[in-house]
Amino acid sequence: MNYYILLLPSVHDVMKAEKILLNAGVNLNVIATPREISHNCGVVIRFELSNLNEVFSLLSELPAEKKIFRKTNENMYQEVIKE
Amino acid sequence: MIYLDNAATSYPKPQSVIKAVADCLQSYCANPGRSGHRLAIEAARRVFEVRETVAEFFNVKDSCNVIFTSNATMAINCAFAAILEDGDNVVVSSMEHNAVMRPLRYLEKEGKITLSFIKSESNGIIKGDITKIIQPSTRIVVINHASNVNGVVQDIAKITANVKEYNPSVAVLIDASQTAGVLPINIQSIGCDFLAFTGHKALYGPQGIGGLIINTTEPLKPFIMGGTGSKSESQYQPEFLPDKYESGTLNLPGIVGLGLGIEYVKPGMEKIHAEEMKHIEKLIECLSGIKGITTYWSNSFEHQTGVISFSHELISCSEIGQRLNDEYSICVRVGLHCAPLAHETIGSYPDGTVRVSVGAFTKDSDIDAFCKAIERIAKV
Numbered sequence: 001m002n003y004y005i006l007l008l009p010s011v012h013d014v015m016k017a018e019k020i021l022l023n024a025g026v027n028l029n030v031i032a033t034p035r036e037i038s039h040n041c042g043v044v045i046r047f048e049l050s051n052l053n054e055v056f057s058l059l060s061e062l063p064a065e066k067k068i069f070r071k072t073n074e075n076m077y078q079e080v081i082k083e
Numbered sequence: 084m085i086y087l088d089n090a091a092t093s094y095p096k097p098q099s100v101i102k103a104v105a106d107c108l109q110s111y112c113a114n115p116g117r118s119g120h121r122l123a124i125e126a127a128r129r130v131f132e133v134r135e136t137v138a139e140f141f142n143v144k145d146s147c148n149v150i151f152t153s154n155a156t157m158a159i160n161c162a163f164a165a166i167l168e169d170g171d172n173v174v175v176s177s178m179e180h181n182a183v184m185r186p187l188r189y190l191e192k193e194g195k196i197t198l199s200f201i202k203s204e205s206n207g208i209i210k211g212d213i214t215k216i217i218q219p220s221t222r223i224v225v226i227n228h229a230s231n232v233n234g235v236v237q238d239i240a241k242i243t244a245n246v247k248e249y250n251p252s253v254a255v256l257i258d259a260s261q262t263a264g265v266l267p268i269n270i271q272s273i274g275c276d277f278l279a280f281t282g283h284k285a286l287y288g289p290q291g292i293g294g295l296i297i298n299t300t301e302p303l304k305p306f307i308m309g310g311t312g313s314k315s316e317s318q319y320q321p322e323f324l325p326d327k328y329e330s331g332t333l334n335l336p337g338i339v340g341l342g343l344g345i346e347y348v349k350p351g352m353e354k355i356h357a358e359e360m361k362h363i364e365k366l367i368e369c370l371s372g373i374k375g376i377t378t379y380w381s382n383s384f385e386h387q388t389g390v391i392s393f394s395h396e397l398i399s400c401s402e403i404g405q406r407l408n409d410e411y412s413i414c415v416r417v418g419l420h421c422a423p424l425a426h427e428t429i430g431s432y433p434d435g436t437v438r439v440s441v442g443a444f445t446k447d448s449d450i451d452a453f454c455k456a457i458e459r460i461a462k463v
Binding site: 009010011012013014015016018019030031032033038039040041042043063064 | 115116117118119120123124127128130131134145146147311312313314315316321323324325326
């Protein structure tokens with residue numbers, strides 16, 4: 001299954017992003033950070049491929065540094081957007 | 084039992100707070116933000132929600148500037164650790180609690196800082212221009228929003244504006260231990276750099292939770308360092324908020340309780356304060372009519388919280404407190420209330436006072452019972 005991962009610096013940023021995206025009706029899951037993209041012990045947001053532009057636009061005013069990865073195959077993550 | 088010691092900690096707590104804390108302990112008390120499992124995520128979500136609630140309550144622009152601490156004392160210590168450097172001068176009001184005085188006196192004794200004191204009226208109210216005592220080396224001005232001894236409220240917006248007009252680089256720290264949940268506090272309109280609050284007094288949360296609100300973009304030093312759940316690959320403290328200033332496992336049940344406490348007090352704050360002032364008016368009336376009693380308060384209901392003090396010329400405050408407890412089951416606090424400086428200012432040092440402090444759950448009949456009791460005790 002292919003999907004995107006949104007990596008943010010802090011758990012606080014993840015919770016803030018989750019609230020913004022859920023309020024806009026974006027289908028997402030908060031999951032443990034995959035070791036392949038970061039060694040932090042926190043969480044990231046997983047969302048579907050069709051939502052990329054919407055997520056990007058909804059979070060444009062979130063000041064935190066955002067990194068989005070596309071999961072292509074099992075354990076293969078490709079960074080697509082870095083701010 | 085009649086509880087009139089709300090300035091120490093509010094009691095009882097609202098049922099909504101009790102239920103929320105119990106539910107947290109029972110249902111989702113995992114480590115917030117430290118794991119990816121559902122309970123840890125739910126815990127992190129609750130912390131975020133309460134951080135947003137606190138931010139909205141004090142009108143903080145971004146909730147990442149709300150730093151949870153264990154109480155106001157820790158928040159005040161943290162603010163000093165964040166900003167003070169050797170050679171700095173600190174200006175304090177004459178009504179400060181030992182939460183402010185002890186860390187500052189320690190630094191002064193170590194030769195690291197100097198202290199200057201703002202003069203006030205005999206009831207503790209600051210009047211006039213305070214900038215006369217600000218020196219080129221002054222780094223921070225500390226103002227106690229309302230005294231835990233006599234309930235005197237300072238005009239913190241005016242004092243902060245006074246300081247900032249004189250020198251915008253001098254920081255202002257407000258100790259809101261006695262006012263958060265009593266009076267509206269809008270940090271944007273006040274313009275202070277730091278606000279320390281506690282959750283267990285007029286915010287009706289449990290003990291062990293408080294916070295420091297950071298309202299400055301000036302570079303600050305981290306004051307407690309350790310695990311944050313973020314940047315785990317690095318042995319250095321993260322630079323982003325709230326993680327820069329918040330390490331170690333958070334007090335999740337306390338945070339949840341604080342959130343529900345704010346929800347409880349927020350809609351009725353004005354009404355609760357008005358009721359408390361009615362109780363204070365009645366207490367003043369009763370105490371002023373008793374021979375030998377001196378009352379300590381602001382002498383104006385506009386500058387007053389639900390806290391007053393009194394002393395008797397012949398009976399010690401400890402004896403009055405003991406008799407209220409033993410003979411009438413009335414709980415008050417006697418002595419110096421961890422604020423010797425404030426007692427010096429109002430003229431009740433070193434003997435101290437009997438402090439009566441009301442809260443949202445104080446009833447008219449509690450005040451009537453107290454008045455009857457003190458009338459009997461004071462008959463020497």
